[in-house]
Amino acid sequence: MLRSAIRSSIPAFRAHQAARLLTPTFARFLSQQARTQIEGAVKASPVVLFMKGTPAMPQCGFSRAAIQVLDLHGVPPEKMKTFDVLEDQELRNGIKEFSDWPTIPQLYVGGEFVGGCDILLGMHQSGELATLLESNDIIPKAPAEAEVVSST
């Protein structure tokens, strides 16, 4: 699948996957209730960002960078929901276990985990983020080059 191919091509993700394989007895603490709540949260909007602070006042440079990239792509506010993990310690810990990802920010698109800040920046630079947002109908598809030429 495209997204898993993207992820496995990114060093940070590969390193994380390797660490997972080396720690098979990793403890699971997430209650069923917490899991159900997080399942609801990741599907609360087409784009969901678990971050530190708010889009208007990010409390960490990594979360700020994630917001800036999504903003750059024109993700409309009505298609994005953010959760401030600094307001909810249970969510801060729970989302890490749910996603099997150790840090914040964490981005979900179409209910599926995408990655953190490094992944997001890598996908922005490669063009994969635009493709992902377009294919989930979050931003309009860029017009094909031919269409641009014919309309000018």
Ligand SMILES: N[C@@H](CCC(=O)N[C@@H](CS)C(=O)NCC(=O)O)C(=O)O
């Ligand atoms: N390399 C990470 C940077 C994010 C990061 O390192 N986050 C740290 C500091 S904000 C974190 O979430 N630590 C655990 C915590 O604060 O709960 C990424 O790609 O997202």
Ligand code: FES
């Ligand atoms: S809060 Fe210190 S690096 Fe994110």
